[in-house]
Amino acid sequence: MEKSITEKIIQSHCDKKELRRGELIKAKVDFAFANDITGPLAISVFNEIGSKEVFDRNKITLIADHFTPNKDIKSAEQTKILKEFSIAQNLNYYYELGQVGIEHALLPEKGLVLPGQLIIGADSHTPTSGALGALAIGVGSTDLGVTMATGEVWLKVPESMKFIYGGKLNRWVGGKDLILYTISKIGVDGANYRVMEFAGEVIKNLSMDNRFTMCNMAIEAGAKSGIIEADEITEKYLHEKTEKKYTILKSDPDAEYEKVIEIDVTDIEPQVAFPHLPENSKGISEVKDILIDQSVIGSCTNGRIEDLRIAAEILKNNKVNKRVRLIIIPATQQIYLEALEEGLLKIFIESGAVVSPPTCGPCLGGHMGVLAKGERAVSTTNRNFVGRMGHPESEIYLAGPAIAAASAITGKISSPEEVI
Amino acid sequence: MRIIGKVWKFGNHIDTDIIIPARYLNTSDPNELALHCMEDYVRDFVKKISPGDIIIAGDNFGCGSSREHAPIAIKEAGISCVIASSFARIFFRNAINIGLPIFESSEASLGVLQGDELEVFPEEGIIKNITQNRVFKTNPMPVFIQSIIASGGLVEYTKKEIERR
Ligand code: SF4
Numbered sequence: 001m002e003k004s005i006t007e008k009i010i011q012s013h014c015d016k017k018e019l020r021r022g023e024l025i026k027a028k029v030d031f032a033f034a035n036d037i038t039g040p041l042a043i044s045v046f047n048e049i050g051s052k053e054v055f056d057r058n059k060i061t062l063i064a065d066h067f068t069p070n071k072d073i074k075s076a077e078q079t080k081i082l083k084e085f086s087i088a089q090n091l092n093y094y095y096e097l098g099q100v101g102i103e104h105a106l107l108p109e110k111g112l113v114l115p116g117q118l119i120i121g122a123d124s125h126t127p128t129s130g131a132l133g134a135l136a137i138g139v140g141s142t143d144l145g146v147t148m149a150t151g152e153v154w155l156k157v158p159e160s161m162k163f164i165y166g167g168k169l170n171r172w173v174g175g176k177d178l179i180l181y182t183i184s185k186i187g188v189d190g191a192n193y194r195v196m197e198f199a200g201e202v203i204k205n206l207s208m209d210n211r212f213t214m215c216n217m218a219i220e221a222g223a224k225s226g227i228i229e230a231d232e233i234t235e236k237y238l239h240e241k242t243e244k245k246y247t248i249l250k251s252d253p254d255a256e257y258e259k260v261i262e263i264d265v266t267d268i269e270p271q272v273a274f275p276h277l278p279e280n281s282k283g284i285s286e287v288k289d290i291l292i293d294q295s296v297i298g299s300c301t302n303g304r305i306e307d308l309r310i311a312a313e314i315l316k317n318n319k320v321n322k323r324v325r326l327i328i329i330p331a332t333q334q335i336y337l338e339a340l341e342e343g344l345l346k347i348f349i350e351s352g353a354v355v356s357p358p359t360c361g362p363c364l365g366g367h368m369g370v371l372a373k374g375e376r377a378v379s380t381t382n383r384n385f386v387g388r389m390g391h392p393e394s395e396i397y398l399a400g401p402a403i404a405a406a407s408a409i410t411g412k413i414s415s416p417e418e419v420i
Numbered sequence: 421m422r423i424i425g426k427v428w429k430f431g432n433h434i435d436t437d438i439i440i441p442a443r444y445l446n447t448s449d450p451n452e453l454a455l456h457c458m459e460d461y462v463r464d465f466v467k468k469i470s471p472g473d474i475i476i477a478g479d480n481f482g483c484g485s486s487r488e489h490a491p492i493a494i495k496e497a498g499i500s501c502v503i504a505s506s507f508a509r510i511f512f513r514n515a516i517n518i519g520l521p522i523f524e525s526s527e528a529s530l531g532v533l534q535g536d537e538l539e540v541f542p543e544e545g546i547i548k549n550i551t552q553n554r555v556f557k558t559n560p561m562p563v564f565i566q567s568i569i570a571s572g573g574l575v576e577y578t579k580k581e582i583e584r585r
Binding site for chain 1: 426433
């Protein structure tokens with residue numbers, strides 16, 4: 001039978017000869033990780049099972065990214081649990097303040113996740129690494145605790161949906177706009193239990209940073225993961241990060257999909273997703289007079305160097321509006337450094353923005369920029385649920401870095417064309 | 421086994437930030453998490469419910485983050501089970517893994533009102549609405565999942581697996 005890339009990856013990680021869709025199987029995991037929220041619970045599970053040693057000290061990492069720099073005593077205690085476990089288990093990789101970045105940006109950057117791999121993360125945005133042609137699946141803490149002990153995970157062999165993007169991208173339209181547009185077409189549960197495979201000419205020409213953004217938000221359509229076949233762009237990216245060997249798998253031409261959706265991108269404008277669901281996305285020309293109090297550029301969705309370059313292009317020689325707090329968060333230390341060397345940080349600071357150390361921070365209403373009652377934010381993050389970034393009566397509008405930067409200047413949700 | 425409880429009805433796409441807001445995730449203490457369960461949606465939810473009460477919801481219950489704190493908060497608050505038209509996949513896994521009974525049934529989701537009294541038989545997949553005198557059937561879970569639940573969750577299941585090796 002012809003197989004999709006997802007089926008091929010699962011097949012190569014379990015001892016079954018033939019897989020049936022919908023079947024529950026146990027698979028071997030290449031890499032597993034958790035953060036400062038999900039990690040402590042996973043470690044308790046690991047201990048409860050009675051495990052003494054992790055299955056492989058080179059295939060697990062713990063990343064204290066959510067509340068870093070530790071926002072209070074409780075979060076410091078959580079990080080301490082991760083650190084002590086990493087030392088006790090002699091884990092090869094462990095990241096906290098100084099080395100830490102947002103997990104889904106950090107793992108690919110460090111060359112820890114590779115094409116053809118099966119990756120499990122105790123975080124819902126784990127599918128981000130699917131942009132490398134890996135199958136990266138988000139799980140809970142119990143799952144992760146068990147995987148740390150056994151190196152295995154139980155999985156249902158999923159159906160796949162294929163999204164084929166064709167046409168010509170408009171200026172200011174990037175991965176964020178494509179994925180918001182796609183979610184608005186299929187809904188926040190439009191890909192429930194299935195894998196979203198992104199393909200087509202447009203994807204072939206898309207940069208890695210934009211591909212990560214798209215796979216990152218597959219979960220916002222309920223998907224088990226998002227995946228893009230590795231190609232020359234992927235190989236070039238990896239060449240700079242790692243010398244490790246990997247296997248590139250591709251979908252067979254006649255692989256069966258639960259659905260194939262073709263999207264012509266020619267008419268897609270920069271997108272804005274209205275409160276309180278990522279599916280409420282509209283083109284920027286339909287957005288009128290929405291005043292904002294805060295703009296956030298960062299997160300595992302849009303905190304990469306290309307996002308910061310776009311923001312800088314727009315903010316250069318401009319000033320942040322008096323009514324707006326603009327918070328810019330490079331997703332990793334490496335990105336921070338690149339932004340410094342390229343002079344982007346200077347542009348940000350001169351415009352009136354604040355540059356935060358790498359952290360999840362405001363994305364989950366944790367710290368470093370929480371919203372008050374009735375406040376409105378435009379944000380390059382991935383969720384605009386009720387109360388996600390602060391007070392339950394605050395509002396979040398999701399967009400890409402271009403709109404977030406332009407809106408910070410005008411004080412209302414705006415197209416970059418208005419300021420450039 | 422059977423579950424009896426009063427219904428708390430919720431809509432579609434109840435996300436994990438509603439179930440347990442991230443501002444409380446600087447701890448994983450179940451008792452503390454339970455205190456804030458659903459608080460942004462139903463004020464004082466935890467004070468209003470009685471042990472054994474049942475949550476009924478529409479589509480995509482538990483969408484959003486992978487936080488296992490969500491099913492834990494629900495379970496610790498004293499909710500006996502969740503019935504929804506559909507669940508988000510990570511929540512579905514997490515609930516099974518920590519032993520919070522969940523059932524997928526659009527009929528039950530639609531045919532039940534706030535405050536109704538339900539009687540649920542998990543093994544048979546039968547949901548009785550005592551107040552309205554109606555019965556709904558759900559698909560029983562796959563055998564593999566039943567064996568995880570029968571062991572009391574993934575931790576107990578894995579312990580046995582490890583012993584067997
Ligand atoms: S940046 Fe936001 S969405 Fe991404 S891992 Fe952190 S909290 Fe989750």
